[in-house]
Amino acid sequence: MRIFTPLACLAIAGLMPLSPAMAQRTRYEHNGKYYQSRAECLQAKKRAEKRGTIVGAAAAGIGAALLGGNVGETALVAGGGAVVGNVIAGKSKRC
Known part of the structure; x- marks a missing residue:
């Protein structure tokens, strides 16, 4: 009986997580x-x-400028690129 009680306590303690x-x-x-x-x-x-x-605005703005758009068109396209870049980046895996 003296050995059984400590062994039973150790067995029960071993089943519980340590921390x-x-x-x-x-x-x-x-x-x-x-x-x-x-x-x-x-x-x-x-x-x-x-x-x-930032990447969407830069890519769209540079693309519009290289294709010969004036300042107004380039700014408009860059704004659209910013919106699209934000939406695409926001739709990635959720937390």
Whole structure:
């Protein structure tokens, strides 16, 4: 009986997780990268939207200027490119 009680306690303790860190944590994914919190994931998504806006505006503006558009047309096309870039970047995987 003296040996049975400590062995039973050890067996029960062995079935419990050692710490809360071992429990499965929620991980958030955005574009193939994993984040520990939803705030980090949303920040990465917002950063991607900003990059998409800049790249869309630059690509459309340069394209319109090279094709011979005047200043007004080039600005209009660049604005449209910014909107399209933002929408495309925002529609990537959700957090």
